[in-house]
Amino acid sequence: MARRRNSVTIREVAEDAGVSLQTVSRVINDEPNVRPQMRDRVQSSIDRLGYVPSLAAQRMSGSRSYLILAINDRERTLADWRERSGTDWVDQMLLGGTLTCSKHGYRMIVELVDTHADHVERELSATVSALQPDGVILTPPHSENPQITRLLAQRNIPFARIGSTEDGPGIRLTMGDEGAAYASTKRLIELGHSKIAIIAGPDQYSLSGWRIEGWRRALAESGLSDEGLCERGDFGYDSGTKAARILLDRHSDLTAIIGSSDKMTLAALEVARDRGLHVPRDISLISFDNTPIVRFSQPPLSAVDQPIAETVSIAVEHLINLDKSPPVRNVIDVPAQLVERSSTGPAPASK
Amino acid sequence: MARRRNSVTIREVAEDAGVSLQTVSRVINDEPNVRPQMRDRVQSSIDRLGYVPSLAAQRMSGSRSYLILAINDRERTLADWRERSGTDWVDQMLLGGTLTCSKHGYRMIVELVDTHADHVERELSATVSALQPDGVILTPPHSENPQITRLLAQRNIPFARIGSTEDGPGIRLTMGDEGAAYASTKRLIELGHSKIAIIAGPDQYSLSGWRIEGWRRALAESGLSDEGLCERGDFGYDSGTKAARILLDRHSDLTAIIGSSDKMTLAALEVARDRGLHVPRDISLISFDNTPIVRFSQPPLSAVDQPIAETVSIAVEHLINLDKSPPVRNVIDVPAQLVERSSTGPAPASK
């Protein structure tokens, strides 16, 4: 077994520059109390030797691991990956996360954790013990799992809760759910629609409720009724089919549906087509998520784009700078934009 | 700043079980020379205290970091993520990689590296110094970048080269390119096609050549000509449009096109539509990659599924078990399957 004599160490840099280890360490970490001249000398040794500190060693001695952990729900994520149906949640997390991490010399590690009660604590605890991350990013449904948040709080590990506004420890971030639902509904009203339904997500997800609130607020503002116009799904295709059928059966004068996920809205599109309804001539559709597939349906769906990359990036930024800046107390709402495509149009005149 | 007194250490386990650190270490690492009775005693202390060894400490003392690095081309990956056009290459790598890693107590870290000449060595060198991974997975075009392979070989870091059969260090894996192109062409011939074109990938990618070979081999076996039937693209949409136009202009009797990427094939579909050709009645299309979007085009495309997850999983398995098993000398070819959808059909009778 070959010795691991392949990396340059701080000792070699110190010798090369003719200074103590400590001085090199100070230069690496941008600490004060090093004369500029000395700093330059050390830096040039570092550059020449191509020295980069070992993360493991830094973690061992210091207090930081330079690791940020992003946790996703195992079951759902694996299902998405296996299905290959274009859900790019993880990609967008990586886009926002790894770029921001690397700006600060950090790495992001993606882990899958079961929400299932019994395992959670053991599983997360093991991961945290092994990796000792400097910060953890929680996504729904983990963001509101008390077993998880309690564990992290106890262990004194900074964390961000995406999609949660509940009180408690951790930085809270939302992705403009209420506002986007409000704006989308407003837009439909502006297009002349007055009977606007929503296929909401499951109520374990707080964001399902926020979207309903936004939709309801817009309706109320225009004096429109929301009665019998809200159905729940589970974000999946089949639940969308079911909800769309119920809504269309119940309201013959329905002219618009907002779906709380791409799959559910795509299902609604299919249901409409089955009933001979043309989109957007007879009925308008707005989706949530804006994953790749909505651009390829017929017609391409108007959709609220979830700013996942941006949100994760902000979360990382806060986690890394926690000690330097004042603690974040309020909820950070990253606004979401409606991308209009061809599934929205003026309300039909006759109805 | 709170002390990091939050994790259980090996010392506490040793005290709890009344044994030496070393014995605990032996139990953790499943080493011989521990009596079953002793092993049980230690294990129960481990379980009770919820002890999990620190990766950083293991790396510091031992020779392993329990980290596998997966390297992708920065420019291309970022473009895919920003475009959100459904390329799920990274997801599939994670699917295959993280699952297999975690089976062995490893983690996978995804890094983006510029192929661009000047930076590569510095960049990769820095990453490797910081992380000291036990293995690296290289994807095209890195797999055949001599600067990268040389560096890793020098540093004695085991690595896998996906999409490369070139001689040299590292485990070589391919994703059935030649075979899948051959099988796809055969299938078209079986459907009665005799004029079958290919839109190949750029020649910096070896796999572009392998696919051409498979296509050519099938044509030759049936005594069909390949003359003027191969055009190159760069895997992107525009290049597919251009190539498809050239092919259709050149051969009025063309009845089938194999595209070496989903984007190029989707472009070909569009070109066909523009010219009033119905797919698959007038012309059949087979794509390569099988990313999510091909299921949503009209008609859904028949496509060769790239077994990315499986290939990465195999690569990880080999990297982790390198010391235990004999070295891999030959190229590991993970076969790819043709998924038939609605873009392939019998050749038109008239032509």
Place this chain on the structure above:
DNA sequence: TTGAAAGCGCTAACAT
């Protein structure tokens, strides 16, 4: 402003 000493949590090498 700089340096020396101690130790982070673990494993390799060497006892016993």
Place this chain on the structure above:
DNA sequence: ATGTTAGCGCTTTCAA
């Protein structure tokens, strides 16, 4: 079969 010692590469603490 088990324990002891040394040390991985770095930062913290303390001294100069």
